[in-house]
Amino acid sequence: MTASTPRIAVAPDRPFITLLRYNRPYWKAYGIGACLAVLFILFSLLTPVIIGRIVAGFEKNTMTYALVMGYFFTLMGLSIVEGVVRYFQRRLMIGASRHFEYDLRNDLFRHVERLSQRFFHKNRTGDIMARATSDINYVREFMGPGVMGTADMVRVPFTLGYMIYLSGKLTLFSLVPLPLISVLVYACVWYMNRQSKVVQELFSLVTSRAQENLAGARVVKAYGIADRESRDFRKDSENYMRANIKLVAFMSFAFPLIGMIVGAVLLMVIWQGGNMVIRREIDLATLSQFLIALIMLAWPLAQFGWVLTLYQRGAVSMKRIMSILCEAPDIRDDTRTDPNAAVTAGAISFRGVSFKYDEVLVLNEVSFDVEAGETVAIVGPTGCGKTTIVSLLTREYEPTTGEVFVDGRPLTQIPLARLRGALGYVPQDTFIFSDTIRANVTLGRPHASEEEIWHACEVAQLAETLRQMPQGLDTLLGERGINLSGGQKQRLALARALLRDPVVLILDDAFSSVDTHTEERILHRLHEVMKRRTNILISHRISSVAHAHLILVVEEGRIIERGTHEELLRLDGLYAEMFRRQQLETALEDVA
Amino acid sequence: MSEGYHFEDELQRKSYDAQIMRRLLRYVRPYRGWFIAATLLLILVALTSNLTPLLMMWSVDHYINNPTRLGADAAGAASQAILDMQGLFQMILIIALLVIVEGIVRYLQMLVVAFVGQKTMLEMRMELFDHLQRMSLRFLDRNPVGRLMSRVTTDIEKIQQSIVTGVVEVISDLLTIGIVLVFMFAVNWRLAFVALSPVPFVFITSYIFRKYAHHSFLEIRRKVARLSAFMQETITGMRIVQIFGREQDHANRFDALNADHRDEWLTQIRNFALYFPVVEFFSASSTCLIILYCAWNILDLGQAVSGVASIGTFFGYVFWAERLFGPIRALADRYNLLLEAMASSERVFQLLDTPEDIMDKPSALNPGTLEGNVEFNNVWFAYEPEQWVLKNVSFRIAPGERVAIVGHTGAGKSTIINLLSRFYDVRQGAILVDGVDVRDYQQVALRRHVGIVLQDVFLFSGTIEQNIRLGDTEMSEAHVRACAEYVNAAKFIEKLPRQYQYEVGERGGNLSTGQRQLLAFARTLAHRPQILVLDEATSSIDTETEALIQDAIEKLMEGRTSIVIAHRLSTVQHADRIMVLHHGELRESGTHQELLAHGGLYRTLYELQYKGQDRHHARVANM
Ligand SMILES: Nc1ncnc2c1ncn2[C@@H]1O[C@H](COP(=O)(O)OP(=O)(O)OP(=O)(O)O)[C@@H](O)[C@H]1O
Ligand SMILES: Nc1ncnc2c1ncn2[C@@H]1O[C@H](COP(=O)(O)OP(=O)(O)OP(=O)(O)O)[C@@H](O)[C@H]1O
Ligand SMILES: [Mg+2]
């Protein structure tokens, strides 16, 4: 299977069909495996036959040394053949299940990558991870050991036939309780699965608590809440332990019980069979063959219950996996997409755009136009919807109503990769991968030349910092860039966006953690860069946006004022007020 | 990075280690009595279950295949048959009784083992968790969360499954083997030798197998860890992955990791596919040898003579051989599990043995209140050896003073507050709070009085209220709301559905960046610190809200010390004193006016920010 495998059509609500489709490439392995299972039982049934012969030989005094040797070597030969069959069966069937697991996991990963931010806000990382790890494993267990166990069920009719052939009466004796074992195993495992689910849920509580505690270690320490955290963790761990003990207590009860029932059946047969031998209804040879066959039958029957639960668990997990696979990527290339569309100039317009994350209207009838090569600034109070406007342009979300255009085309017409490829976005929250600085900077352009990398770093004023680091660009960063200062992280994100040489540059509060001096130097260098493209600036500082060709003042999701700096001042609204306040501060400082 | 980052687990190939085992057993010590009880029960099980073949043997030789009956005439046989049937029935009853006893004993024993195992692991997990709580940030910086998580979860699980249960089962297996051997040799030692002859081969096979399987298991573990770490990081950074169009690249990298994982499993499947049939073959050959020996003997003697070799003996031995090979096979598997658990224990112990580099002194102070006097005396600090971040920093802040720290990015501002709240210890010099070295306070006490709004906001998934409270149940609802009011967060919270009960999502993802910062601010105020430290606490907040917050803080922090780090000079203007940090050195200190007059770094900064506006303005207008 290569990276270009087409996605398998997922049949919603039909986990079994989907499973079959996924396993189609491996049908040969499963088919041959099943044939081997038949072969295996045929060989295995020869063992009781031969042992019967030997016992009969003694009973009837027809045994010779040559015969004994013959039987001995036949039995040894049989067990070798059985082993070889088993070897191939296991490699084929279990191996196929691992291939299937690989396909499914790859598909899941690729699919998740295509889902929009909406999905990631709805589902916790841990939950998605659980799908890709334990759930996939449960499904695989069904396809591997489960299917192999099912194939082994072919033993039942063969063995039963043989038993009936040996003695109908004894078969009846043993058959009465035998199905009971299956039912019992099924019931036990059903309960165990239910309780396991409880255990699993409590465990994921323990896990997520520990996870958040470690990820938020700074906060936990700063507020001295370690004791409280520890108490909560103990409470969760104890709940988990109690549920676990309940489960294990049940298993401690169920397993010996099943053992006892199997023992009882055997005893029953020995007793009744013994009586029959004494009454000369059958001979000892038949009884021994029967006993061996019975043991051979008890195993797959007990296994049957286990296989059923594998199936049950696998189906539940498959459904959980499919709930993600069936999640249609709401933002993707579709029939509206024009493969030739490209972003060349970078003119942007929003037409009557409204947007909701869930219930609340976050953007309300937002409309504006930016010519190619112009700079637009968005200002407004905290939480007014600035970032949201940008995330509609990057198509992380789709407008609830209205439409966004780039170069006169609706966003839906432009292939997603091409649209995003034309954007250089410095998000408000910096995310850094635990990799080298180089890998982080070249994220958007992996094959950038050394020269280009350094140029981007120079513009972002990162170069000097890098030169001071012993390993420079190859410095390894901790999780989320833990070993960089706030401003260093932000400049890294800036360099990363600049390296893409974007048509549209988006700076979402990109200097919030950078000092004025550095900001000034960045702006100085950025000036050249910005000249050639369309720019979107979001800032709380009037000084950084005053020069924009168009300033949008947003409040509660509405554009309440728009125009150039001068126009807005003349308008004497919110913007002018913001400006005066910031002016006043400056003035105050001057006076002070 | 001299001390290195631990992104991955090293491949550990450990053999049985008595020291680790002893340490593990220490956890079981409180439950010693239970443990001994379980072992006694085990002996009982081993004994009773091995009596069964003996009784079977007896049933066959004396009742089912009774030579007397077979040799007798028709009439004698008939009356003997009735006796034999009665004898058989009694035998069956005895065996049934044994089976029941065995079941009950097994139940009790499993119960005890499970109970002890779970209890032990709870304690171990808590010890590990508490230990991690005490570890310094220096340690946490270097150990990715995922790695530590796998200690707290997978490793502990593995130890629980294989050590406590494993040890008891190994004892049980050894007992069973021992008792079976005694029975076999007692009944017919020659036959015992014959039956046991394939056993050495089983051990050799297991030994070889173990070498390969164990290696594969470790590899698999490592590959699973890599796979999940990569996936985890991709999911958390999915926004960046998508915006920067890295989907295909990440998918390819994932594919490679995934294929690696699959291939290692395929190797392991081959190992198992080979191992099982081979061991199966040896145990089958034991049965064959028993048959051969019995048959040979019977032929030699011309008839079945009880005591040397009889059909009954034959049956008994076949059963015993089964009982013998079961545990032998299991032992090999359990040994593997035990080895894996050893590796897990070693990792857990390594973690537990990592000393807490920041510890409370035995006589550490826990003052009820603080004055708020802060003093840095010739403080030197470096995260990495020799890469000094703070160089000989000294300053003093009087109680109630409002001090601002400014400086270029990476100058070491955040580092100063990291040291003040003792997230890290100074390399040289000392930090005094109220004249006492911070190392002489209890960490919790110190941090209770020092409230920090961190530069990187972290919100827990949960409601807004939970994030302000942080588990403090005594905090009144009114206080929570009041603090939200102070920072002007109440305005947006009240517009949210469910208001204070609004779920903020992972890391507060359902809020805007500024809103998250406001919450972090409210949270700090809610805990009423004596010294307030703001690290870029308003960097993402609009100026109007910032002004409102400043007024509120002025009232709230009346008479308390505050330290403000900010890049926006408008934010620091209210400070009583401004300190300028440059490349880890304290270069200037004084009021706004003094610093301007001084004409140093601060003046440059100031001019850039305010006077520079016009220049900037003019330049952009030309664009
Ligand atoms: N946990 C860490 N491990 C290693 N190095 C670190 C760590 N935290 C910070 N550094 C380094 O220490 C130096 C000072 O960082 P610090 O966070 O104190 O800067 P800062 O003045 O707060 O900068 P900013 O204004 O950008 O937040 C930086 O060069 C940074 O790379
Ligand atoms: N993922 C989300 N789910 C639900 N609501 C959200 C989500 N992201 C943002 N919001 C809400 O939408 C509104 C606008 O958020 P947005 O991030 O656009 O604000 P902003 O103007 O960028 O603010 P800031 O200045 O703080 O960055 C806020 O009220 C916020 O609570
Ligand atoms: Mg925003």
Ligand SMILES: [Mg+2]
């Ligand atoms: Mg900082």
